[in-house]
Amino acid sequence: MNPLRESAPPVSSGDATGHTPDSWWRGRSELFVGVLVIGIGAFLASQTLTMHVPDTSTGPGPRLFPGLVSGLMVVLGALLVLQVVRRPTTAPQEEGSESADVVDGSVEGSEDTSATAPAEVRGGSEHTGSHSDWRTVGMVLAAVVAFTLLLQPLGWLLSGALLFFGVSWAFGGKRPLFEAAVALVYSAVVQLAFVAGLGLNLPSGILGGLL
Amino acid sequence: MDTLMLLGGGFASALTPENLLWAFVGVVLGTAVGVLPGLGSAMAVALLLPVTFKLDPTGAFIMFTAVYYGGLFGDSTTSILMNTPGNSSAIATAIEGHKMARRGKASQALATSAIGAFIGAVVSTAVVAFFSGVIIDIALRFGPAEYFALAVFAFVATSAVVAQSMVRGLIALTLGLGIAMVGIDAQSGAARFTLGVPSLFEGIGIVTVTVGLLALGEVLHVASRIHRQGPDARPVKTGGTLWLGRGDLRRAIPAWLRGLGFGLPFGTIPAGGSEIPTFLAYGTERKLSQLRARRGKRPDEFGKGAIEGVAAPEAAASATAGTAMGALLGLGLPTSATAAIMLAAFQQYGMQPGPLLFERNADLVWALLASLFIGSVMLLILNLPFAPLWAKLLLIPKRYLYAGITGFAALGVYASSYAITDLWLLILLGLLGFMMRRYAIPVAPVLIAVILGPLAESELRRGLAIGQGDVGVMFTGPITLGIYAVILSAVGIVVVARVRSSRSPAETEEPKTPSTV
Numbered sequence: 001m002n003p004l005r006e007s008a009p010p011v012s013s014g015d016a017t018g019h020t021p022d023s024w025w026r027g028r029s030e031l032f033v034g035v036l037v038i039g040i041g042a043f044l045a046s047q048t049l050t051m052h053v054p055d056t057s058t059g060p061g062p063r064l065f066p067g068l069v070s071g072l073m074v075v076l077g078a079l080l081v082l083q084v085v086r087r088p089t090t091a092p093q094e095e096g097s098e099s100a101d102v103v104d105g106s107v108e109g110s111e112d113t114s115a116t117a118p119a120e121v122r123g124g125s126e127h128t129g130s131h132s133d134w135r136t137v138g139m140v141l142a143a144v145v146a147f148t149l150l151l152q153p154l155g156w157l158l159s160g161a162l163l164f165f166g167v168s169w170a171f172g173g174k175r176p177l178f179e180a181a182v183a184l185v186y187s188a189v190v191q192l193a194f195v196a197g198l199g200l201n202l203p204s205g206i207l208g209g210l211l
Numbered sequence: 212m213d214t215l216m217l218l219g220g221g222f223a224s225a226l227t228p229e230n231l232l233w234a235f236v237g238v239v240l241g242t243a244v245g246v247l248p249g250l251g252s253a254m255a256v257a258l259l260l261p262v263t264f265k266l267d268p269t270g271a272f273i274m275f276t277a278v279y280y281g282g283l284f285g286d287s288t289t290s291i292l293m294n295t296p297g298n299s300s301a302i303a304t305a306i307e308g309h310k311m312a313r314r315g316k317a318s319q320a321l322a323t324s325a326i327g328a329f330i331g332a333v334v335s336t337a338v339v340a341f342f343s344g345v346i347i348d349i350a351l352r353f354g355p356a357e358y359f360a361l362a363v364f365a366f367v368a369t370s371a372v373v374a375q376s377m378v379r380g381l382i383a384l385t386l387g388l389g390i391a392m393v394g395i396d397a398q399s400g401a402a403r404f405t406l407g408v409p410s411l412f413e414g415i416g417i418v419t420v421t422v423g424l425l426a427l428g429e430v431l432h433v434a435s436r437i438h439r440q441g442p443d444a445r446p447v448k449t450g451g452t453l454w455l456g457r458g459d460l461r462r463a464i465p466a467w468l469r470g471l472g473f474g475l476p477f478g479t480i481p482a483g484g485s486e487i488p489t490f491l492a493y494g495t496e497r498k499l500s501q502l503r504a505r506r507g508k509r510p511d512e513f514g515k516g517a518i519e520g521v522a523a524p525e526a527a528a529s530a531t532a533g534t535a536m537g538a539l540l541g542l543g544l545p546t547s548a549t550a551a552i553m554l555a556a557f558q559q560y561g562m563q564p565g566p567l568l569f570e571r572n573a574d575l576v577w578a579l580l581a582s583l584f585i586g587s588v589m590l591l592i593l594n595l596p597f598a599p600l601w602a603k604l605l606l607i608p609k610r611y612l613y614a615g616i617t618g619f620a621a622l623g624v625y626a627s628s629y630a631i632t633d634l635w636l637l638i639l640l641g642l643l644g645f646m647m648r649r650y651a652i653p654v655a656p657v658l659i660a661v662i663l664g665p666l667a668e669s670e671l672r673r674g675l676a677i678g679q680g681d682v683g684v685m686f687t688g689p690i691t692l693g694i695y696a697v698i699l700s701a702v703g704i705v706v707v708a709r710v711r712s713s714r715s716p717a718e719t720e721e722p723k724t725p726s727t728v
Contacts, residue, residue, distance in 0.1 A: 051402075065671070164618050165614075167614035171614065200265075
C-alpha cells in the first residue's frame with residue numbers, strides 16, 4: 001500500500017524461473033491483458049466491417065472512427081504482448097510492494113488462513129502467476145451479482161443489506177449477527193435518505209406492502 | 212470592474228443558506244475522501260452524480276467543486292502523520308512532511324500544508340475569475356479543427372506523456388474510445404457495437420463507466436490484497452499550536468509562491484491531475500536548498516524534514532484545481548479525472564461547458580466561482596485546527612467503508628437509469644477497473660476518452676465534411692498547428708527521456724504513484 005516504497009527491481013517473481021513447469025508464466029500473466037486487448041480490437045473491427053450504415057449519411061461515415069480505434073487496439077495489444085514476453089513483470093511497483101507484503105508474513109487470518117497462505121499462492125497453484133486473493137475478490141463479486149439478481153424481487157432494503165453484508169464479510173467480518181445488523185441499518189438509512197430525502201425511486205420488492 | 216460586478220453577483224447567490232450548506236457538505240466529503248487512502252475526489256463525484264439528479268444544478272456543482280478542492284486539502288494529512296498519501300497528489304508532500312512529523316514538527320507541517328493549499332486554491336480561482344474574458348476570447352476562435360486538436364492533445368497528454376508506460380496509457384485510451392462509441396451514432400443513425408441489445412442503443416452511461424472503473428474497481432482491487440497487508444501504520448502524535456513561527460513563515464512563503472508557479476499553468480494542461488507539478492515543485496525546492504547550503508546560507512534540510520518540501524507541493528497541487536476549473540468552464544476541456552466527471556455532470560444537466568456557458572449560464576458560473584472562494588475558507592478552517600481529528604477517519608473499519616462504497620455504487624448506477632442491465636455493465640466495468648489497477652494501466656485516460664471521444668469524433672467528421680474529404684483541413688490555422696507542435700514536442704521529450712532512463716535505470720527513478728484517481 002505504501003507507494004513511497006522504493007521500487008525494488010522485480011526480483012520477487014522472476015526468481016522462481018525454472019523451478020516449476022509453468023514458471024515461464026511467472027510475471028507474464030499480463031499476456032492475458034494483451035491478448036484481451038487484441039481480442040477486443042478484432043471484435044470491434046469485425047463489427048465495424050459488418051456495420052449497417054444508413055444510406056443517408058454523407059461525408060465520413062460512422063465507420064471511420066471505429067476503424068481507426070480498433071486498428072490501434074490490435075497494434076497496442078500486440079506491443080504489450082511483445083513487451084511482456086521480453087521483460088516479464090513490467091509492473092515492478094505493484095508486484096514489488098505486493099510481494100514484500102506477502103513476505104512480511106502478516107496474513108490476517110480470516111476463518112481459513114491456509115487458503116491465503118503465501119506459500120501456497122507462490123507455489124504456483126494458479127498458473128497465471130497471480131498474487132491476488134481470488135477468494136475475497138470472488139466473494140465481493142458474488143455479492144454484487146446476487147444484488148443484481150435480487151434487487152427487483154427483494155427490493156433495496158433486503159438486497160442492499162445483503163450486498164453490504166457480503167462485502168463486509170469478504171473483507172474479514174467475524175460476527176455474523178452483528179454484521180447483518182450493521183448491513184440492515186445501512187440499507188435502511190440509505191432508503192430513508194435517498195428515497196424520502198432526495199426522491200430516488202428504489203424498488204421496494206416483497207416488502208412493498210409494509211413500507 | 213466588470214468581473215468584480217459579476218463576482219459580486221456570484222457571492223450574492225453563493226451566500227444563500229442552501230448553497231452554503233452544499234458547499235459545506237462538499238468540503239467535508241472532499242476532505243474525508245482526500246484523507247482516506249485509495250479514495251479520491253473523482254470517485255466521490257462519480258458516486259454523487261446519480262443521487263443529485265434532483266438538485267438544482269448550482270447547488271450540485273457547488274458541492275462537486277467543493278469535493279474537488281477538499282480532496283486536495285485532505286490528502287496531505289495522512290501523508291504527514293502516517294506517511295500514507297491519501298492521493299497521488301500528496302506523495303511529494305509525504306517525503307518531507309512525514310519527516311517533519313517524526314522530528315516533532317507535525318503541527319507545523321500540517322499548518323504549512325493547509326495554508327499552502329489555501330493559497331493555491333484562492334490564487335488560482337482568482338486567476339480564473341479575472342482572466343475568464345481572455346479564455347473565452349480564445350475559445351470563441353475555435354472551429355472543428357481546433358477542437359479536434361485539443362481533444363487529441365488531451366488524449367495524448369493523459370495517455371502517452373503522463374502515464375508511466377506509453378503502451379498501457381494508449382491501451383487505456385482506446386478502451387475508453389471504444390466504450391464511448393457504443394450506441395446509435397448521432398450523425399448517421401447507425402447502431403454501433405450494440406449487439407442488438409436495445410438498452411445499449413443509448414450508449415453506456417458515464418455514471419456506469421466512472422462508478423465501475425473507480426469505485427467497484429477499487430473495491431475489488433482492495434479485496435484482492437486486504438488479507439495480505441501488514442498492520443496499518445499509526446499516526447504520529449501532534450502537539451503544540453497549529454501555527455507557524457516567524458522563522459517558518461519566512462521559509463514557507465517563498466516556497467508557497469514558487470509552488471503556485473508550477474501549479475497554475477499545469478491545471479490547464481490535460482496532464483491527468485496535480486501529480487506532475489507537485490513533483491516539479493518538490494524537485495525545485497530540493498535543488499534550491501542544496502544551492503543555499505553550498506553558499507553557506509543554511510544547511511540543506513531535505514531528507515530531514517524541510518518545510519519548503521511541504522509548502523511548495525501543496526500550493527502547486529491545489530493551484531491546479533482552480534485553473535483546471537477554468538479550463539473546464541471556459542474551454543470545455545477536462546484536465547483531470549475529476550474535471551472529466553464534472554464535464555459529464557454538465558452534460559447531464561443539458562449544459563455544455565465552453566465559452567457559451569459564460570453567456571447562457573452566467574449565474575451558475577459566477578456563483579460557482581464565488582463559492583470556490585467560500586469553500587477555500589471553509590477548508591482552511593476545517594483543516595488547520597482539526598487535521599489530527601481527520602486522521603481518525605482511518606479508524607473506520609475497512610470492511611464497512613468498502614461495503615458502504617459498493618452499496619452506494621450499485622445504488623447510484625441503478626438510480627441513474629433504473630435498468631438492471633446497467634448493473635451487469637457495472638460488474639463488467641468493475642472487473643475491467645480491477646484488471647487495469649492490477650496491471651498498472653492508468654484509469655484517467657479511459658475517463659477522458661469516454662467524455663471527449665464523442666466530441667473528437669464529431670469534430671473530426673464535421674471538419675472532414677467541410678473539407679470534402681481533404682485531411683489537410685484538420686491541420687490549418689495557427690492555433691491548430693500550435694497545439695500539434697506542443698503535442699509532438701512533448702511526445703519527443705518523453706521518448707528521449709524514456710530511452711535515456713532505460714539505459715541507466717538507476718539514475719532517473721520515477722516516484723511511485725498509487726492507482727487513485
